[in-house]
Amino acid sequence: MSKPLANEVERLTRRLARERKSRLNAQAAAKKGLQELHRRRCELQLLEQIATTANSLPSVQATLEFAIEAVCQFTGWFLGHAYLRSDEPGPVKLVSTCIWNAPENKRTAQFRSLTEKIAFRRGKGLPGRVLKTGSPVWIVNVRNDSDFARAPEAAAAGIRSAFAFPILAGSVVVGVLEFFSTRSFEPDDALLHLMGQIGTQLGRAVERKRAEDLLVYEATHDALTNLPNRKFFLDRLRRLIDRKRRSSECDFAVLSIDIDGFKVVNDSLGHLAGDSLIKQVAERLVTVFGTSAASLPERGPVADRDLLAHFGSDEFYILLSRIGDGNDPVRTAERVNGVLKLPFSVEGQDIHVSASIGIVSSSENDLTVSECLRNADLALHRARAAGKARHEVYDTAMHTKALKHFTLTSDLRRALEREEFVLHFQPIVSIDSSEINGFEALVRWQQPGGKLVYPGEFIGLAEETGLVVPLGQWVLQEACKITRNWHETFPGAGLPFVSVNISLRQFMQADFVDQIGAIIRSSGIDPDLLLLEVTESVATADDDRIAGILYRLRELGVHLCIDDFGTGYSSLSRLHSYPVEVLKIDRSFISQSGTPSGKQMIETIVGLARNLRMKVVAEGVESKEQAAHLRSIGCGFCQGYYYSKPVSEAEARGLLATRPPARARHSVHAAASN
Numbered sequence: 001m002s003k004p005l006a007n008e009v010e011r012l013t014r015r016l017a018r019e020r021k022s023r024l025n026a027q028a029a030a031k032k033g034l035q036e037l038h039r040r041r042c043e044l045q046l047l048e049q050i051a052t053t054a055n056s057l058p059s060v061q062a063t064l065e066f067a068i069e070a071v072c073q074f075t076g077w078f079l080g081h082a083y084l085r086s087d088e089p090g091p092v093k094l095v096s097t098c099i100w101n102a103p104e105n106k107r108t109a110q111f112r113s114l115t116e117k118i119a120f121r122r123g124k125g126l127p128g129r130v131l132k133t134g135s136p137v138w139i140v141n142v143r144n145d146s147d148f149a150r151a152p153e154a155a156a157a158g159i160r161s162a163f164a165f166p167i168l169a170g171s172v173v174v175g176v177l178e179f180f181s182t183r184s185f186e187p188d189d190a191l192l193h194l195m196g197q198i199g200t201q202l203g204r205a206v207e208r209k210r211a212e213d214l215l216v217y218e219a220t221h222d223a224l225t226n227l228p229n230r231k232f233f234l235d236r237l238r239r240l241i242d243r244k245r246r247s248s249e250c251d252f253a254v255l256s257i258d259i260d261g262f263k264v265v266n267d268s269l270g271h272l273a274g275d276s277l278i279k280q281v282a283e284r285l286v287t288v289f290g291t292s293a294a295s296l297p298e299r300g301p302v303a304d305r306d307l308l309a310h311f312g313s314d315e316f317y318i319l320l321s322r323i324g325d326g327n328d329p330v331r332t333a334e335r336v337n338g339v340l341k342l343p344f345s346v347e348g349q350d351i352h353v354s355a356s357i358g359i360v361s362s363s364e365n366d367l368t369v370s371e372c373l374r375n376a377d378l379a380l381h382r383a384r385a386a387g388k389a390r391h392e393v394y395d396t397a398m399h400t401k402a403l404k405h406f407t408l409t410s411d412l413r414r415a416l417e418r419e420e421f422v423l424h425f426q427p428i429v430s431i432d433s434s435e436i437n438g439f440e441a442l443v444r445w446q447q448p449g450g451k452l453v454y455p456g457e458f459i460g461l462a463e464e465t466g467l468v469v470p471l472g473q474w475v476l477q478e479a480c481k482i483t484r485n486w487h488e489t490f491p492g493a494g495l496p497f498v499s500v501n502i503s504l505r506q507f508m509q510a511d512f513v514d515q516i517g518a519i520i521r522s523s524g525i526d527p528d529l530l531l532l533e534v535t536e537s538v539a540t541a542d543d544d545r546i547a548g549i550l551y552r553l554r555e556l557g558v559h560l561c562i563d564d565f566g567t568g569y570s571s572l573s574r575l576h577s578y579p580v581e582v583l584k585i586d587r588s589f590i591s592q593s594g595t596p597s598g599k600q601m602i603e604t605i606v607g608l609a610r611n612l613r614m615k616v617v618a619e620g621v622e623s624k625e626q627a628a629h630l631r632s633i634g635c636g637f638c639q640g641y642y643y644s645k646p647v648s649e650a651e652a653r654g655l656l657a658t659r660p661p662a663r664a665r666h667s668v669h670a671a672a673s674n
Contacts, residue, residue, distance in 0.1 A: 047201065049070060081102075111153040134173055236307055330393070337355050359393045360393075516553060532559070551579055617639065
């Protein structure tokens, strides 16, 4: 081959080699570009997937679970874990959420267990370094990292490389995700950049979920005690009832709790002191159940955790999610009163309280939510009525009694509307002459059909419901009207007075004196003929308002009597200074007049009245011997079955018709003038 030809061949060969190299380079660049494009597309898909899904998931936990799993699948790293920033006071730290994406094997168990126990502060360990810098951190081999506190456990789990990145809310690290591989990898800046973007997306989602959780928390928790409220409690109770219906063996119990003595603290020291006491009570009650009492409502199946809730004021409720036997609720009630035994410090004072507790178990019947609460409250009311620091377990007799109570209340209201009440009158007689000096007006409920219901069966209920106020007004109005008619019918028979009992609720009404004045004017009765009987505790209370009421009543011209004297605790100084003119000895003392101590008590009261220049009426006199003893010690006036039982208005009118002609009489109601 000639030299020129050889040169041409060589030139063409070099040219072909250059073109081939260029083509290969172009192909490699294209392949790399496609790979980079694919990777970038995958990264964008991951970022979009996490951002979209995180916004649709119901909770922070679900969001973190999804993100960890997605990152593990994207990177091929086998182990992922999440931390969140602790809300506890003190130095900032990260605590485990116990959320993992991990293989189901024993190899990682020790590493995971240790991780969940450690709280990482700024700069300490892998998560602590992320917390400090706010940036992703990569470790090529954790076994060679002096600041990786879990190195021995990591080695046992086969862990080599690790990276972690922050969950950022703005510039604040609110959490950290960490991932681990069994292989050693050099730092991947592109991957860390992507993880940083994911951390920002998760930060927005976590903050949004936390804000939503806060709204849920505020809606389901009591602001004063931070305990679950009525809404939370009823939601949990409803789901436990559903569980009970599916499985008859899943018994639960409800405990209704009221704090004995709370009202006294609230009324005497004020509402702020009352709030302080309730907060301290809540803190002690939580110790009976641990931290489960203050959790958010669960999603999904009912958790087998007991629940303490605050409904308001001094009302607490306990829900025992599973009970082994009927004694579990009783033991819980005993623990409740046990933790309340030590005094509470309120505004520098030691306050002692206890709890009245009602218990109802789901084993009783197929109960609804309202029935559970109703039955627990019925048992509570029984416990409170029996004394302080007690518990009662609901039984069906309580419901029967409550139903009767409700029916009686409704009937009582209707009776007031229909004026089904009548007055009977028991004579008050002079013990020396046995002549009628006056009458005590006693109310009777005359039900349709003519049956008479006596005060012992309905006055207590009237007091409890407040119906005693309109009933007492009716009694006063009717007694004054009837007395006025008697004096018009028997003008020559003298002036028998009428005595009327006044309830505490009536007496404490702001316009009580005005009511008495209006009744006197409307009935036309001479106020000198009206004797008002008040209880010893009211008449002798150390209260300027009560004193003012008593003096204003006396200014109206009516007379005042202390009823059931000797059963309370009187202050003699106030008794002497108040415008009270008559003491009525309680029937319990008269019934004991056959005993030395009973006689001595009666003689003491009569002597006291004499020294205070007051008249005495002994009620409940039932025998000749009792009357003789009272006469011998100068009692003055009596009433009781020995003289006359309470009689109808017509029968009282008949007694007045046979009364001797009027003459000067020693009168109870005119005691102040004698």
